[in-house]
Amino acid sequence: MSRLGYLFGEGFRGIFKHGFMSFASVTIIIACLIIMGTISLLCVNIDTLIDDLEDQNEIVAFIDEDMGEIQAAALEQEIVGTDNVASAEFVSREEAMDNFMGNYDAALMEGVDATVFRHRYVIQLDDIAEMAKTKQELETIPGIAKVNAHLDYADSFIKIRNIITVVSFVLIGVLVFVSFFIMSNTIKLATYSRREEIAIMKMVGASNSFIRLPFVIEGLILGLLGSLLAFVIMWGLYNALSSRIISSFSVSFLHIVPFSSVREFVLAGFLAVGILVGAFGGVNAIRNYLKV
Amino acid sequence: MVEMRNVRKIYDSSNTVALDGIDFSVEDGEFVFLVGSSGSGKSTIIKLITGEIRPTSGKIIVNDYDMAKIRRGKLPKMRRTLGVIFQDFRLIDNMTVYDNVAFAMRVVGARNRDIRKRVPYVLDLVGLDGRERRLPNELSGGEQQRVAIARALVNNPRMIVADEPTGNLDPVRSLELMLLFEKINDMGTTVLVVTHEKELVNAFSKRVVAIDGGQVISDGMDGYFAYE
Ligand SMILES: Nc1ncnc2c1ncn2[C@@H]1O[C@H](COP(=O)(O)OP(=O)(O)OP(=O)(O)O)[C@@H](O)[C@H]1O
Ligand SMILES: [Mg+2]
Numbered sequence: 001m002s003r004l005g006y007l008f009g010e011g012f013r014g015i016f017k018h019g020f021m022s023f024a025s026v027t028i029i030i031a032c033l034i035i036m037g038t039i040s041l042l043c044v045n046i047d048t049l050i051d052d053l054e055d056q057n058e059i060v061a062f063i064d065e066d067m068g069e070i071q072a073a074a075l076e077q078e079i080v081g082t083d084n085v086a087s088a089e090f091v092s093r094e095e096a097m098d099n100f101m102g103n104y105d106a107a108l109m110e111g112v113d114a115t116v117f118r119h120r121y122v123i124q125l126d127d128i129a130e131m132a133k134t135k136q137e138l139e140t141i142p143g144i145a146k147v148n149a150h151l152d153y154a155d156s157f158i159k160i161r162n163i164i165t166v167v168s169f170v171l172i173g174v175l176v177f178v179s180f181f182i183m184s185n186t187i188k189l190a191t192y193s194r195r196e197e198i199a200i201m202k203m204v205g206a207s208n209s210f211i212r213l214p215f216v217i218e219g220l221i222l223g224l225l226g227s228l229l230a231f232v233i234m235w236g237l238y239n240a241l242s243s244r245i246i247s248s249f250s251v252s253f254l255h256i257v258p259f260s261s262v263r264e265f266v267l268a269g270f271l272a273v274g275i276l277v278g279a280f281g282g283v284n285a286i287r288n289y290l291k292v
Numbered sequence: 293m294v295e296m297r298n299v300r301k302i303y304d305s306s307n308t309v310a311l312d313g314i315d316f317s318v319e320d321g322e323f324v325f326l327v328g329s330s331g332s333g334k335s336t337i338i339k340l341i342t343g344e345i346r347p348t349s350g351k352i353i354v355n356d357y358d359m360a361k362i363r364r365g366k367l368p369k370m371r372r373t374l375g376v377i378f379q380d381f382r383l384i385d386n387m388t389v390y391d392n393v394a395f396a397m398r399v400v401g402a403r404n405r406d407i408r409k410r411v412p413y414v415l416d417l418v419g420l421d422g423r424e425r426r427l428p429n430e431l432s433g434g435e436q437q438r439v440a441i442a443r444a445l446v447n448n449p450r451m452i453v454a455d456e457p458t459g460n461l462d463p464v465r466s467l468e469l470m471l472l473f474e475k476i477n478d479m480g481t482t483v484l485v486v487t488h489e490k491e492l493v494n495a496f497s498k499r500v501v502a503i504d505g506g507q508v509i510s511d512g513m514d515g516y517f518a519y520e
Binding site for chain 1: 342364365367368369370371372374376382384395396398399400401443447
């Protein structure tokens with residue numbers, strides 16, 4: 001029985017001796033990581049969506065409903081004359097409907113009249129940072145009913161993302177704490193069943209780090225196990241969910257980030273949390289024994 | 293080596309004055325009996341020496357460490373200079389005699405070579421050769437206490453402190469154990485033994501420090517009678 005063998009042996013022994021609690025702490029870590037991962041991946045996807053939207057420096061100006069096609073087409077000069085407008089392309093009602101139908105299932109659109117669409121201009125901007133200001137100016141032009149800027153979507157997505165971020169930080173904090181608590185109590189069982197051995201180690205002058213190590217190793221093993229299992233589950237879950245989302249929308253305006261491009265990030269995050277919760281759980285479990 | 297100067301210990305939990313100005317010292321190489329009635333503060337003195345508790349006031353030096361001020365991180369090193377023995381043996385039940393003793397070396401980082409050489413030597417010294425493979429519950433009380441003594445000795449401490457080591461043994465085993473302590477002392481290790489067995493103390497002509505009510509009431513070769 002070597003010194004290292006002793007340390008690892010004790011670490012594993014604790015896990016099997018208190019199988020139920022070990023199972024509970026691994027499960028809770030997995031649950032915590034899955035929730036954490038789901039929230040983070042949701043944020044990643046919203047962020048890409050926001051980026052996509054911001055990349056399109058295109059806005060759409062809708063014309064008053066009662067304005068005819070000729071009059072509407074005549075607004076072009078004024079629109080192009082507005083600051084920050086690079087170009088403007090007139091799209092008639094009928095063209096707009098054709099475009100729309102091309103994107104969607106034609107059967108759905110049967111019987112839809114072109115009058116539900118409006119004449120419009122698709123306008124390219126020089127500088128998207130000025131989008132809000134340009135939008136306001138365009139809306140003052142008589143005959144323009146409404147200007148749709150993606151910025152609006154982008155703004156609301158950013159708001160949603162910020163709310164999710166705040167909520168998730170709180171949630172993740174609570175979950176990490178709960179995992180830590182359960183982990184620490186699991187390992188406390190191991191310290192309790194070995195309290196006499198610990199007392200003897202202290203009496204003969206074993207260093208605190210040596211006494212602590214088997215319990216930290218026990219925590220690390222549980223933490224690592226939890227993060228690896230959580231990673232596999234997360235992977236499967238994400239792929240299943242994203243393929244459902246993609247297949248239930250015929251247009252992929254929702255561009256879902258593939259798991260392969262976040263795999264390392266998820267794995268590293270999960271391992272970091274698992275290792276930290278495990279190690280600190282172990283340190284905390286033995287703390288009271290090392291006070292004197 | 294132990295030096296205690298005006299040591300007071302008040303247990304906050306029970307508001308008990310366990311030690312009320314203890315003064316005595318034990319020089320390197322000495323053999324000292326510490327006697328006193330139940331509750332007089334003997335175990336408190338042992339715990340102060342091993343650093344398990346700290347004094348409320350006063351000065352305690354143990355093997356050159358200042359026990360009133362010692363930092364927690366220094367305690368393991370300090371404890372390696374001591375061998376501690378208790379009335380209830382405190383062996384690990386599922387380890388053999390050999391492993392119980394080797395454990396003490398292993399946990400302070402001794403090399404396997406040294407463990408293989410040293411453990412049989414101390415087991416032989418305490419009279420346990422041939423018992424290496426037994427578990428503690430396959431031994432008599434006296435033999436179990438010898439295992440504890442072997443474990444206390446195995447890291448070659450400067451001093452042995454024993455708190456009522458013969459409390460669970462019959463008079464003959466007790467005498468044999470004291471003879472073993474005397475042998476260990478003859479080999480150069482300082483020995484401090486707490487006991488309240490009068491016959492045992494009187495069978496040896498050793499220095500006796502008697503305490504009562506948390507104070508030293510006599511200190512000398514005839515100390516035990518003074519305590520009565
Ligand atoms: N942990 C503690 N908390 C509170 N009071 C304590 C504690 N340990 C000891 N005492 C009290 O301090 C006094 C001295 O106790 P101590 O154990 O030192 O006596 P002792 O001489 O070893 O007695 P015995 O011969 O019965 O072992 C006693 O009154 C005891 O009740
Ligand atoms: Mg006592």
